[in-house]
Amino acid sequence: MVKRATIGDVAADAGVSTATVSRVLNGGAVTEATATRVWEAVARLEYTPNALTRGVFAGRSSTIGVVIRDLSSPFYLDLIRGIDEVAAANDSLVMLANTFRRVDREVAQVRTMDEQRVRGLIVTTGEATDGRTRRMAENGTPCVIIARSVLDAPPGMHSISLDNVEAGRLMAVHLAGCGRSSIGVVSSGRRTSQVERTAGLRRALADLGLPLPEDAVMVAETEDEVSGAVDTLLVRGRDRGEPLDAIVCTTGRLTVAVHAALTARGIAIPGDIAFVTMDDFPWATALGITVIAQPSYQMGLKAGELVVDRPSGPVELVFAPTLIARTSCGERQKA
Amino acid sequence: MVKRATIGDVAADAGVSTATVSRVLNGGAVTEATATRVWEAVARLEYTPNALTRGVFAGRSSTIGVVIRDLSSPFYLDLIRGIDEVAAANDSLVMLANTFRRVDREVAQVRTMDEQRVRGLIVTTGEATDGRTRRMAENGTPCVIIARSVLDAPPGMHSISLDNVEAGRLMAVHLAGCGRSSIGVVSSGRRTSQVERTAGLRRALADLGLPLPEDAVMVAETEDEVSGAVDTLLVRGRDRGEPLDAIVCTTGRLTVAVHAALTARGIAIPGDIAFVTMDDFPWATALGITVIAQPSYQMGLKAGELVVDRPSGPVELVFAPTLIARTSCGERQKA
DNA sequence: GCTTTGTTTGTAACTAGTTACAGCAACTAG
DNA sequence: CTAGTTGCTGTAACTAGTTACAAACAAAGC
Numbered sequence: 001m002v003k004r005a006t007i008g009d010v011a012a013d014a015g016v017s018t019a020t021v022s023r024v025l026n027g028g029a030v031t032e033a034t035a036t037r038v039w040e041a042v043a044r045l046e047y048t049p050n051a052l053t054r055g056v057f058a059g060r061s062s063t064i065g066v067v068i069r070d071l072s073s074p075f076y077l078d079l080i081r082g083i084d085e086v087a088a089a090n091d092s093l094v095m096l097a098n099t100f101r102r103v104d105r106e107v108a109q110v111r112t113m114d115e116q117r118v119r120g121l122i123v124t125t126g127e128a129t130d131g132r133t134r135r136m137a138e139n140g141t142p143c144v145i146i147a148r149s150v151l152d153a154p155p156g157m158h159s160i161s162l163d164n165v166e167a168g169r170l171m172a173v174h175l176a177g178c179g180r181s182s183i184g185v186v187s188s189g190r191r192t193s194q195v196e197r198t199a200g201l202r203r204a205l206a207d208l209g210l211p212l213p214e215d216a217v218m219v220a221e222t223e224d225e226v227s228g229a230v231d232t233l234l235v236r237g238r239d240r241g242e243p244l245d246a247i248v249c250t251t252g253r254l255t256v257a258v259h260a261a262l263t264a265r266g267i268a269i270p271g272d273i274a275f276v277t278m279d280d281f282p283w284a285t286a287l288g289i290t291v292i293a294q295p296s297y298q299m300g301l302k303a304g305e306l307v308v309d310r311p312s313g314p315v316e317l318v319f320a321p322t323l324i325a326r327t328s329c330g331e332r333q334k335a
Numbered sequence: 336m337v338k339r340a341t342i343g344d345v346a347a348d349a350g351v352s353t354a355t356v357s358r359v360l361n362g363g364a365v366t367e368a369t370a371t372r373v374w375e376a377v378a379r380l381e382y383t384p385n386a387l388t389r390g391v392f393a394g395r396s397s398t399i400g401v402v403i404r405d406l407s408s409p410f411y412l413d414l415i416r417g418i419d420e421v422a423a424a425n426d427s428l429v430m431l432a433n434t435f436r437r438v439d440r441e442v443a444q445v446r447t448m449d450e451q452r453v454r455g456l457i458v459t460t461g462e463a464t465d466g467r468t469r470r471m472a473e474n475g476t477p478c479v480i481i482a483r484s485v486l487d488a489p490p491g492m493h494s495i496s497l498d499n500v501e502a503g504r505l506m507a508v509h510l511a512g513c514g515r516s517s518i519g520v521v522s523s524g525r526r527t528s529q530v531e532r533t534a535g536l537r538r539a540l541a542d543l544g545l546p547l548p549e550d551a552v553m554v555a556e557t558e559d560e561v562s563g564a565v566d567t568l569l570v571r572g573r574d575r576g577e578p579l580d581a582i583v584c585t586t587g588r589l590t591v592a593v594h595a596a597l598t599a600r601g602i603a604i605p606g607d608i609a610f611v612t613m614d615d616f617p618w619a620t621a622l623g624i625t626v627i628a629q630p631s632y633q634m635g636l637k638a639g640e641l642v643v644d645r646p647s648g649p650v651e652l653v654f655a656p657t658l659i660a661r662t663s664c665g666e667r668q669k670a
Numbered sequence: 671g672c673t674t675t676g677t678t679t680g681t682a683a684c685t686a687g688t689t690a691c692a693g694c695a696a697c698t699a700g
Numbered sequence: 701c702t703a704g705t706t707g708c709t710g711t712a713a714c715t716a717g718t719t720a721c722a723a724a725c726a727a728a729g730c
Contacts, residue, residue, distance in 0.1 A: 002473045006686060017710050022688060029708060046470065051450040052390040053686040057715045061387055063430060063451070071416055081406055084433045088440065093447055095398060096431040098419045105423065112428055115386040116398070135381065140336045256617045263621065282591045283618040286598065341716060352680050357718060364678065388717040392685050674729075681722080688714080698705075 005045035013041035025049065055117060060141065063093045064307050065118035067109050069125065071098040073253050074281050075296045076124065079146065082300020083122060090308050092119065103128045114141070120307025122146060125191065133157065142310050144303045147193050153314035158306045160299050160317045164193050167292045167321040168200025171248055171276050174290070176208045178329040180246035180274050183210070184233035185217040186226060186258050188251035197250040197278070213240070226257035227264070234265075244273055246329070252279025252291075259289070270330035280324055288327035295319050340380035348376035360384065390452060395476070398428045399642050400453035402444050404460065406433040408588050409616050410631045411459065414481065417635020418457060425643050427454065438463045449476070455642025457481060460526065468492065477645050479638045482528050488649035493641045495634050495652045499528050502627045502656040503535025506583055506611050509625070511543045513664040515581035515609050518545070519568035520552040521561060521593050523586035532585040532613070548575070561592035562599070569600075579608055581664070587614025587626075594624070605665035615659055623662035630654050 007025075011018045014037045023030050024038040041047070055061040064087050068076045080094065087094050095118060097109035110129040113121050114136055124146040126133055133143040137156035145159040153159065175183060185201065187194045202212045215236055218229035230247070237244035249258045255277045262269060269275045280293035302317055325331050342360075346353045349372045358365050359373040376382070390396040399422050403411045415429065422429050430453060432444035445464040448456050449471055459481040461468055468478040472491035480494040488494065510518060520536065522529045537547045550571050553564035565582070572579035584593045590612040597604060604610045615628035637652055660666050 001475045002470075004474050007688095008686080018687075019689075019711080020709060023709085026688085028689095031708065034708080048446070048449050050391065050452060050686055051447075052387045052396055052452055053715090054688080055387040055715095056385065056391055056686085056717080057688050059715080071412060071419070077406060077412060080431075081433065084406070084431070088432075088444075091447070093444070093451070094431050096415070096419070096429050097423075098416065109423075109428070111383070112386070112426070114383050116428065117385060117387055135337075138337045139339050256621070259621055283622070286591065286594055287618070287621070342718095343716080353717075354681080354719075355679060358679090361718085363719095366678065369678080385716055388685085388715080391687080391716085392718050394685080672730090675727085677724105677726085679722105679724075681720105683720085684718080685716100690711105690713085692709105692711080694707105694709085696705105696707085698703100700701105700703085 005047040007047075007049070009045055010038065010041045010047050013045060014038045060117045060119050062091065063087075063095045063116070063118055064304065065095045065097075065113035065116065065121040067097045067099060067106065067113065067121070067123045067126070069099050069101050069106070070253065073279075075252055075279050075294060078296035079124075079300040079303070082297040082302075083304040084300075086301060086304025086308060092308070107132075117141075120144070120310075122303045122307065124148075125193075127191075142307050144306050146299065146303060149192075149316060149318075150314070153316070155313055156310070158311075158315040158317070160303055160306075160319070162193070162294050163318050163320055164196035165200030165203070167278065168197045168202070168250075169204040170292055170321060170323040171197075172201050172204035172208065172210075174323055174325065175246050175248070175274060175276065175329060176205070176210060178246075178270075178274060178331060180329065181210050182237055182240075182242040182244050183212060183216060183246045183248060184230075184237060184244045185212070185248045185250060186229050186233070186254060187217055187219050188254055189219060189221055194250050201248060201250075220254060220257075223254060223257040226254055227261045230258060230261040230265075246274040246276070249275075249277035252277065252281065255279070255281070255289070259287070269328050274329035276329060284324070284326065290326045290328045290331065291324050292321045293324050294321055340382040342382075342384070344380055345373065345376045345382050348380060349373045395452045395454050397426065398422075398430045398451070398453055399639065400430045400432075400448035400451065400456040402432045402434060402441065402448065402456070402458045402461070404434050404436050404441070405588065408614075410587055410614050410629060413631035414459075414635040414638070417632040417637075418639040419635075421636055421639025421643060427643070442467075452476075455479070455645075457638045457642065459483075460528075462526075477642050479641050481634065481638060484527075484651060484653075485649070488651070490648055491645070493646075493650040493652070495638055495641075495654070497528070497629050498653050498655055499531035500535035500538070502613065503532045503537070503585075504539035505627055505656060505658045506532075507536050507539035507543065507545075509658055509660065510581050510583070510609060510611065510664060511540070511545060513581075513605075513609060513666060515664065516545050517572055517575075517577040517579050518547060518551060518581045518583060519565075519572060519579045520547070520583045520585060521564050521568070521589060522552055522554050523589055524554060524556055529585050536583060536585075555589060555592075558589060558592040561589055562596045565593060565596040565600075581609040581611070584610075584612035587612065587616065590614070590616070590624070594622075604663050609664035611664060619659070619661065625661045625663045625666065626659050627656045628659050629656055 007018050007021050011021045024035050084094050099106040106128050120142040122144045125148040137143045137154050142156045150159045205212045220226045220229040267273050276290050278292050280291045342353045342356050346356045359370050419429050434441040441463050455477040457479045460483040461480050472478045472489050477491045485494045540547045555561045555564040611625050613627050615626045
């Protein structure tokens with residue numbers, strides 16, 4: 001095992017002090033002749049500076065920490081790509097952690113990010129680590145909370161989310177416009193984003209004279225629970241005397257499962273039932289699925305910028321969703 | 336901005352030396368009474384140890400570096416999930432970088448990983464950084480090359496890849512079994528994995544008495560080039576007097592584009608043309624697309640283990656592909 | 671009571687860098 | 701010919717930890 005060259009080795013090889021080598025590397029005042037000798041030594045010894053040591057002195061590392069709830073979701077992938085774009089433009093790297101939707105892992109990962117003295121932290125959604133992220137912000141580490149708005153955020157603590165109420169409204173208006181009136185909802189849980197989307201949907205539906213009964217909303221935590229949830233929705237609609245003519249899914253994570261549950265029952269989309277879901281994905285075009293898209297890449301870009309630019313106050317950014325109409329709600333197609 | 340507590344602050348608060356605090360934190364010989372006082376001081380000051388400083392002393396950081404060519408690919412996402420799993424089990428984190436398929440970015444990112452003194456590096460495919468990864472391996476940083484086999488690997492340099500020839504063979508046997516004989520291939524480029532898949536396909540096809548002409552293979556570097564490539568393939572088949580009855584795609588990255596090109600021309604799958612592609616994906620079931628799956632999650636797991644376990648010699652792992660038959664090649668469906 | 675032994679703790683050197691400050695040479699000005 | 705300014709470089713202190721070594725202390729054995 002070959003030992004790596006240190007700044008001391010370079011200094012000895014070039015016949016100067018470590019201070020001079022440091023100045024050459026970081027652009028201080030040095031003679032051209034000295035600089036040349038140092039650069040030659042750097043090349044000769046294949047010297048690679050130690051970012052850890054630099055970080056110790058600077059008080060923080062140059063990497064951006066990202067804690068993701070669920071890496072399998074395309075939304076998060078695009079978000080990461082946005083963050084990574086900003087990181088690359090700032091000679092930074094992304095330190096990534098996946099919590100697999102588990103609270104204990106979220107706590108551990110955020111703690112580790114703090115220990116790593118990341119230059120900024122981007123978390124989704126960080127309910128369990130609110131205390132630590134606040135403290136990190138106070139310690140000078142900008143924290144960006146994705147998909148949750150933060151009450152009384154201290155300086156350096158920011159939030160980026162989607163206008164979920166508007167997302168629900170877009171779905172309602174679109175479905176009503178397609179002549180649907182009996183709607184069932186599959187939601188993934190009780191976190192704010194899910195609740196807001198359902199609330200937005202319900203409110204807009206009511207405004208259109210189409211009330212959404214409480215029992216027309218089913219929660220499915222995992223993909224396995226989706227099939228049963230869809231069944232229940234179908235039965236309840238029939239019992240109510242208003243057989244379902246539309247299903248809304250409030251999370252992109254369950255789109256595949258809901259679609260599969262519908263087709264497995266021989267239900268035609270949109271012939272029998274209309275289908276709208278959250279988050280655009282590459283295959284949606286081929287499948288003709290109408291979706292509410294989040295500008296996930298742009299959200300990642302903004303999150304990265306908040307970390308890099310370090311605005312002094314707390315920043316709260318709410319992005320607008322857009323409906324991408326395809327054929328799954330029985331839309332009239334253009335020729 | 337509140338300054339973070341250091342080990343010195345904890346020592347002062349507990350009335351002991353920094354050495355004792357360090358021993359309490361890392362499990363050295365200390366009196367129970369002392370340990371209690373130190374832990375109380377840690378809690379009181381909300382002390383979070385600095386992983387950078389620890390890394391400086393240890394000579395390396397505790398994070399695993401991962402350089403990915405293209406984060407949009409589902410194959411890489413599963414790979415990362417596998418690596419992340421191992422990292423989490425070892426109190427480690429994943430430091431991620433995306434090269435966006437650009438060589439200059441790959442060089443920069445691998446260099447940065449080296450500067451970060453990552454505990455191990457996992458790269459796809461790292462052709463441009465072969466020299467540096469070899470040196471890193473010699474410096475004691477295990478490097479795992481994904482999707483490329485490494486010649487004369489030094490100790491600590493490993494490779495994980497798919498049996499690409501076998502993947503091609505599986506496609507050939509399956510298509511022949513479905514009665515297809517005139518096959519066109521869309522490939523994504525000239526890198527080894529692509530070439531091997533095509534070669535495996537061609538060899539197996541020849542063994543079955545179905546030669547694959549050179550001009551039945553088209554390269555499409557990007558999604559935009561796919562439509563034209565498919566056109567060319569179709570025309571050439573017709574000109575040859577053997578209209579295409581199957582299209583093979585040798586990369587998961589272009590599956591959507593090839594599928595879209597086919598359906599845009601009103602071509603029925605599998606009625607007019609059979610379709611097989613690489614890499615399984617969630618929607619493949621709904622769409623009935625037959626694929627060659629890579630055990631990407633397992634590959635990530637193994638990559639992570641190679642970094643954590645640091646086997647002494649070079650390790651070369653080749654994984655077997657599996658064909659997942661659905662309906663896109665005109666397979667007989669089970670009742 | 672003195673030596674031996676073992677446990678606990680502190681001092682100081684070490685990791686690999688950065689930087690404040692001082693020193694020294696060279697050049698210009700008076 | 702001296703004084704002042706400027707520019708380059710080295711010394712040493714600093715970042716926040718870890719650890720080798722020595723010292724202090726108590727308990728046990730003789």
